[in-house]
Amino acid sequence: MSTATPNWQPLFDALWQQYLEVTPSALAIHQLLSHDGTINNDHIALRTFNSSPVQLEALAAPFEALGYQAKGDYQFNAKKLRAKHYEHPDPLAPKVFISELLVEQCSAQLQQIVAGLVNQLSPEMTASHSWVHSGRPWQVSTAQYQQLIAESEYAGWLAAWGYRANHFTVSVNQLPDNPPLAAVNNRLQEAGFVLNSSGGLIKGSRADLLEQSSTMADQAICQFSDGELTIASCFYEFAKRYPKADGTLYSGFVAASADKIFESTHQS
Ligand code: OOG
Ligand code: NI
Numbered sequence: 001m002s003t004a005t006p007n008w009q010p011l012f013d014a015l016w017q018q019y020l021e022v023t024p025s026a027l028a029i030h031q032l033l034s035h036d037g038t039i040n041n042d043h044i045a046l047r048t049f050n051s052s053p054v055q056l057e058a059l060a061a062p063f064e065a066l067g068y069q070a071k072g073d074y075q076f077n078a079k080k081l082r083a084k085h086y087e088h089p090d091p092l093a094p095k096v097f098i099s100e101l102l103v104e105q106c107s108a109q110l111q112q113i114v115a116g117l118v119n120q121l122s123p124e125m126t127a128s129h130s131w132v133h134s135g136r137p138w139q140v141s142t143a144q145y146q147q148l149i150a151e152s153e154y155a156g157w158l159a160a161w162g163y164r165a166n167h168f169t170v171s172v173n174q175l176p177d178n179p180p181l182a183a184v185n186n187r188l189q190e191a192g193f194v195l196n197s198s199g200g201l202i203k204g205s206r207a208d209l210l211e212q213s214s215t216m217a218d219q220a221i222c223q224f225s226d227g228e229l230t231i232a233s234c235f236y237e238f239a240k241r242y243p244k245a246d247g248t249l250y251s252g253f254v255a256a257s258a259d260k261i262f263e264s265t266h267q268s
Contacts, residue, residue, distance in 0.1 A: 008066045008093045011129070015044060015165045018133045022161070022220040022233035025193060026168065029215070029236050032191055033170060033184075042171040042239040043085070043095035046132060047158045049103050050082075051118040053126045056100040059163070060086060062129035063096050072252045076259055079154060080105045085253055094169070097253060099262075101155055110151050113144050117159060136162030139225045149267060157265045160222045160231060166265060167214065169237035173249065181211045181240045188215070188238075196235070196264045203257035209242045209250030212257050217265045235264040 020027050033039055048054050060070070068086040075082055076099075083099035103114050117138040125131055140159045149156030157166070172181055185201050195201050196214045203212045220233035241249040 006090055006093065008063075008068075008088055008090065011062065011066065011132070012041070012044070012094060014130070014133045016168065018135070019165045019168060019234055022164075023218050023236070025215060025218050026234070026236045029170075029188065029191075029193060032187070033175065037176045038174075040092060040171045040174040041094035042169040042173075042237075042241070043097055044165040044168050045097040045099070046163065047154065047166055048098070048100045048163075049114055049118060049155075049158065050100040051103055051114060053121060053123045054118065054163075056082070056084060056098050058126050059098050059100075059132060060084070060096070061126070062132050063088075065129060068093075068096060074099075074253060074255045074258060076255065076262070079259065079262060080152065081154065081262070083253075083258070087251060095251065097258075099154075101152065101158070106155070107151055110148060110155060113148060113159070114155065116144075132163055133165075134163050136160065138162075141226050142224045142229055143226075145224060145229070145231075153266045154262065157232065160224075161233065165234070167235045167237045167261075169212075169239050172238050172240040178240075181213055181238060184238050185213050196260065198263045199257075199260040203260050204254045206242050208254045208257070209244065210252070210254050210257065211240045211242075212254075212261060213238045214261055214264045232265045232267055237261065237264075 048059050068088045070084050071087050072085045080102045081099045086096040120138040145156050148159050194216045196216050204210045214237040215235045217232040217235040219230050221228050222231050244250050
């Protein structure tokens with residue numbers, strides 16, 4: 001057996017460390033579940049604006065450089081988002097779900113604020129692959145943040161936190177004995193973690209070939225240009241996949257479920 005580190009591992013290690021800085025509950029949950037064995041990640045997710053130089057495909061480039069390939073396309077009309085998911089040939093590599101806000105569909109005020117953020121960036125910002133875990137690359141005020149979340153929770157979250165994994169996802173299939181997702185949820189609730197109940201605790205079904213649940217995001221201090229606010233940071237997700245007719249596990253996402261998972265970063 002080879003002991004070489006997979007080529008994708010260092011990038012995910014960097015994303016994980018950055019994520020834990022604002023998501024202490026994820027470390028506690030990881031410790032709770034890893035008593036049972038190793039935890040493999042089903043996927044992570046990143047968010048962006050569809051504005052150059054930070055559009056979805058630019059955020060995907062560092063992953064593509066490691067061998068990831070685009071697979072599914074998803075639309076979220078009410079939230080004004082589109083998304084794609086990426087897979088790596090190594091089955092142990094987490095999938096990557098990347099979404100972007102379709103800024104031109106939003107109000108003139110939102111478009112103006114977002115242009116003011118993106119105009120602070122140099123086109124070279126995305127040259128180094130580490131930009132996907134560089135955090136927030138622009139200055140933003142508390143008033144701008146408040147105005148953004150009033151129209152789009154997604155836009156506000158992204159303006160505040162920038163480039164980071166907004167969640168990691170435990171592969172429930174790879175936990176010992178492949179437990180039912182409901183059993184994982186019960187264990188988390190008994191330990192005091194708050195789960196996202198939008199559309200029910202379990203999003204999707206065996207018929208969809210994917211069941212998902214998630215925590216509500218932690219609350220963390222975020223520094224703005226004119227002060228700090230305690231706001232929703234990142235969350236942890238749990239995914240259980242079922243086999244397709246050919247016997248291999250379904251590897252896509254389910255738009256109706258994803259629509260609810262996005263709400264894990266809403267201000268309650
Ligand atoms: C992504 C939400 C969708 C999933 O697994 O369906 C998702 C996000 O919150 O940015 O992660
Ligand atoms: Ni997810």
